[in-house]
Amino acid sequence: MAVAMLALPVAGASAADTLVRSSQVTASEHAVRDMGRYDALIHSSNGTPIYQNVSGSQSGPADLHGNAENAERTGSTADRDIAAELTGLAALLPPTAKVVGPMSRYDLQVIIAVGAGRTWTSLREVDLADPLARGIAERRAGAAPTADDQVAISSELAGHLGKNVGDTIDVRLVDSRAPGAASGNGAGSAPGKALHITGIYDSTDNRYTDLIFARRGTFQGGADHDSESYFVALPGGVDWPLVQKLNQRGFTVESKKVVADPPPRSQMPYYTSGLAARLDNGAGIQASTAVAVAVGAAMVLLEVVLLAGPAFAVSARRRRRDFGLLGAAGADGPRLRRIVLADGVILGLAGGVAGTGVGVLAAWIGLPYFADLGRQNPGGFRVLPAELLASAAVGVLTGVAAALAPAIVTARQDVLTALTGRRGQARPAWKMPVAGLAALVAGTALITAGALARVDTALEVAGIAVAELGVVACTPLLVSWSGHLARVLPLTGRLAVRDGARNRGRTAPAVAAIMAAVAGTSAVAMILTSQDAQSRHDYVSELRTGQAALSLNPGTVQDPARLAGQIAALLPGSTPPLETIPEIARTAANTCPQIPEGLSGDAFQTAANQSIADPRCGFLAGRRFVTSHYDTGATSLVSGGPDVARAILGRSDPAAESVLKAGGIVVFNPLDLATTGPNPTVQVKVAANCKDTDCPATGSTATLPAVVVDAPTVRIQAIVAPGALDKLGVTFTPQAIIFDTKRTPTASEQKEADDLASAAGVYQSFYVERGYQDQTWIGLLALAGVAGVVMLGAAAVATGLAITDAQGDLETLSAVGARPRVRRALAGSQAATTAGLGALLGALFGLLPAIGLLEAMHRARAKDLVMGPAAEAAQLAVPWLFLVLVVLALPMLAAVGAAGMTRSRITMRLRRD
Incomplete structure (x- = not known):
């Protein structure tokens, strides 16, 4: 059992290392996939000098005051002369070069x-x-x-x-x-x-x-629609000086010769100019990710140590008479400790060798499935002996760590007690719980610092690890205290709880292993549930639930009315047209102030945040940003009467219907009003850019009676009565159709409507508002499955060791007349005690890192240039169903499983005098 447990992380590490290395694509392999047997792949230019990295995957303008954020490409191809570009490229290359292109990739x-x-x-x-x-x-x-x-x-x-x-x-x-x-x-x-x-x-x-x-x-x-690429074949390849020459004309180059033998960074302006530092925002993220992965791997090894430790402890206890004889013959504590540690070395070595072989074999078999899962072409099966040797060494170190606590206990045991077979009644050591409590406090402080200061994933992950180690150190004391609850339990429950409290060396590691697994899954479950609550809170429906919409794109549909009728036959309801041409002319006091020119750095950031937070600028309309599935324009006015208002609002509004009947306008933002009071008005003017619409390019305005309606989820700016803008020469044409359905269309009906739109020449998808869709339950079930596997495994290990260790007690119970089913009941109670206590502690501890990480994510959102001013208090949601499943259902399942797998009959052994 110990060898299998120690081999498990080694097999996992070996398989993961082999799969990752095999899935990686080298720069040379990537170049072949990009250009085949050509020597270079050159991407289109806008004529501006650039600097690039070795492969050309990152580039930016040589002028650091330019737009360095465009790291993938520079410039647009819409207005360039492709023929002139090809001529210029040929002039930069040697006469022997063969150029094929341009082509789009x-x-x-x-x-x-x-x-x-x-x-x-x-x-x-x-x-x-x-x-x-x-x-x-x-x-x-x-x-x-x-x-x-x-x-x-x-x-x-x-x-x-x-x-x-x-x-x-x-x-x-x-x-x-x-x-x-x-x-x-x-x-x-x-x-x-x-x-x-x-x-x-x-x-x-x-x-x-x-x-x-x-x-x-x-x-x-x-x-001509997008960036072009050119294949280049050149005897001898494209070297770095030629790449730099092409960079001066704005071309980005991927050269096989350069990626195979890259120049030192000191010769690459991309790095020496500081451009790489500006563009590479992933260094900190990579460091944080590395820390997170390292801590995660350490936690996995801790799980293994906690699960394998009891096996060494029980093995040492069963040999305590042999150790007593060695002590009587003169062996001191250090020698006994080395004997137990030698078990850890040997078993760890066996587990390391076996795990490495199993891991490599599993990776070889699973590489095609791994590629299918990641939907990426692997580079080729690769085995790195040095890394596999390190994985095997992990098995040895884990074995030594698992045997360390039993070795210390064995070295300290009394020789006479060991020879007589009596159990010592050592009190819980106070040093470890105190150290654990200190670690818990320190870890909590690190989590808090990482959450409240600046977003620092490494700091928070380190805090979570330290706090979890602190709880693990406190677990033996908590197990010991749980023995005081035994008096209220039935016989088998009392025996199980008191046995666990008395044999803390066997029970506490299993409880700690379950606690760690449940804590991690509970934290992730709370983060998922809270993010889902945040998404639900932020969700803004574009329509009422059940309504549908279709953008038409003026000029692409010959007969919009006929299309609307065809779709309405599938989805009975009204079909009001939506159109955007004019715009509302706000008063100077209600107009968004412009950001002063010449600002940069912190000054620009401050001014931008002020504009975003300013309600006159409209950035935070409805408190949230909405991704549109149908297009009516960013500040659109819709022409229609009361039927259109009812379809858009989802209700009858007497004030809105009255003003529309009077030839007025319905607005949804009080700042759009030109005058207030008993008879408010709105000024409407023709948009300045009318070349794509049927409206005269004049600065004429119209003053209309208005009413403000509270409808924060409406995406349009206003509803204007038909004919109200005739004097401005405005002619409305259908731009979108809303289908005010009586029920939510089915998926098949949505597909039929989309096919009708496609046949009519509409290239947008037919959109149905179905409200917020919760998808977190899949993740929660997966997390419960992970927690369940660890919990059942740990409970099985602890119960099996407890039954083996308690053979004498069971024989005594049988001798005094206990029924055979007591053995099953005792096994079930022991499993329930171990799993239940570990799950409860894990669920409670898991809330701490979850709250810290959620607060950090909220603060990151608050610092965002766009979302920051809109950020509200973080949504915290406890995953109650998940916790009930993990804290109650899974321990009960562990108890039933342990009872069902345990034999009722007790085999009596011969007693030694």
């Missing part, structure tokens, strides 16, 4: 017709028939496209579409310049094109993605 979005519906995917422009492109994709079936009406698709996409080689798909290139594209809700599209599938190819970079491979020219002007 994954950036082109396309829509594939699927029956009456559609699906979105990415398209990569590359000639798979080019011998130098080998290594970019792996052929599964068929052949590479050789004409502009041919494509290859990935296995994943073929499975989703139900297509194979020889089939035809209708593909439309999403036009990023079409109306609505900038909103993120959809885009216009070029006309559809029928393409023949000639092959199934998977990207070597990620075979789990939906992807289309097409030759350059399949879609005319396709690369």
Whole structure:
């Protein structure tokens, strides 16, 4: 049993190390996946000099006063002359260089017709028939496209579409310049094109993605939509000086020669200029993550030590007569201690060797499944002997640590007591609980400091570890105190509790192991539950629950009324059109003040925070930020009467309906009022930018009677009566449709409506408001499963050792007439005592780190430039159902399991005189 326990963490560490190393992709391997057999991959330019890292994955403007935050690319390709760029690139390269491009890599979005519906995917422009492109994709079936009406698709996409080689798909290139594209809700599209599938190819970079491979020219002007890339083949490769030369013209370069033999950082301006320090915000995060992983690994080893320790303790107790004989023959305490520690070394070595072999074998078998789970292509099966040797050494160290406490107890035992077989009645040592209490206080202080000061994950994780060690140190005393509760329990319960209190060396480690596991899972459960409560608190429904909406993108739908009628036939209800053209003209006092020019650093931060917190600026409307699933404009006015108001508000509002009937306007923010009092008014003016709408470019304004309605979740700015803006020359056109349904549409109805929208030329998804969707129960069940495995395992170990250690007591009970079922009842009581006490302590302790981490996350949110002013008190939610399951249900399950696995019959042994 001890060998298996010691081998478990070694096997886990060996498997994890092998899987991680095998899944890692080296820079050279990544370069082959990016460019095949070409020597370099060059990304498009905007002409501004840049600095880059070795692989070109990070870059920024050479002028540190530029926009260094754009680390992936610089500039936009929308207005560049691609032909001139290609000419300029060729001029920078040696005459022997071969340049292929420009081509888009994954950036082109396309829509594939699927029956009456559609699906979105990415398209990569590359000639798979080019011998130098080998290594970019792996052929599964068929052949590479050789004409502009041919494509290859990935296995994943073929499975989703139900297509194979020889089939035809209708593909439309999403036009990023079409109306609505900038909103993120959809885009216009070029006309559809029928393409023949000639092959199934998977990207070597990620075979789990939906992807289309097409030759350059399949879609005319396709690369103009986003960043272009160029393949370069050059005898001798692209060296670092040439990379720097290209950087001066704004090109980012990934060179096989450079990544294989990178220059020292002292020769790379990306690092010497300080740009890397500005762009690399992950150093602190990586350090905190490393600390968290190290502490987590230490906690896992602590669990193993706590579970394996009792096995060494019982083994030492069963050999106490032998140790007594050694003591009588002259062996001193240190010698006896070394004998027990030698057991730990030998068993730890056996566990280390066995665990390493099992871990490597498990990693070899599980690598394909690990890749499927992470949906990433592994680099190749790699075994690093030095790291595996370190994993095996962990087994030895864990074995020694598990045997340490029994070795100390054995060295201190009285020789006469050991020879006679009597049990000593040592009182609990006071030093360990005092040290544990001090560690608990210190850990709590660290957690508090990390939460209240600045977000410091390393400090908080260290505090959690110190506090948990403190509770572990206090566990023997708590187990001893639990013996005072035995008097109120039935016979088997009294025996179990008093046996556990008397044999603290066996019971306390199991209780501490359960406590640590439950504490960790309870803390995570409370964080998940609190984050869910925060999300529920922050959630702003765009519509009333059950309503649906569809953005139209003006000009893409020929007959919006007909489409609305078709969808309404599926979802009976009203279909008011929504449109945005004019805007409300606020008074100077109600207008958001502009941030003064020339500010930077802390001064700009302060001014920005003031603007965000200012209600006139509208950043915190409704207290929260909303991601829109249908588009009516950021400050939109909707034209409609009382029916539109009822659909948007979800209720009848007499004041709103009255003002709309009178040709007025309904607003939702008092700051929009131009005048207040008994007869408030609002001034409406034509938006300055009207080139894409049917409105005259004038500065005319209209003053309308108004009413303010309290509706914090409404996304539009106002509802204006039809005809109220005729004198401004405004012509409204449908931009969105709200479906005021009588019930929440089903998933199939939503799919049918989405297909109808697709057939009509709408590229946005049909949105149904279903309210906040709770998904935390899956995580809570998983956490309960983890806690249950540790709890049942620890309870089983402790109960088995207790039954073995209490054989004499059971024989005495049988001799005085106890029924056979007493043995089962005693086993169940011992399991319930161990599991219940550990679960209770873990649940209580788990609240401490959870509250600290939640407070830290809340303070991080409060310091955010955008969300900070909107941050309210952190939402703390106790996972009551999880705690009931862990504290009550799982200990009962452990008790039933222990009772069911224990034999009732007691085998009487011969007693020694």
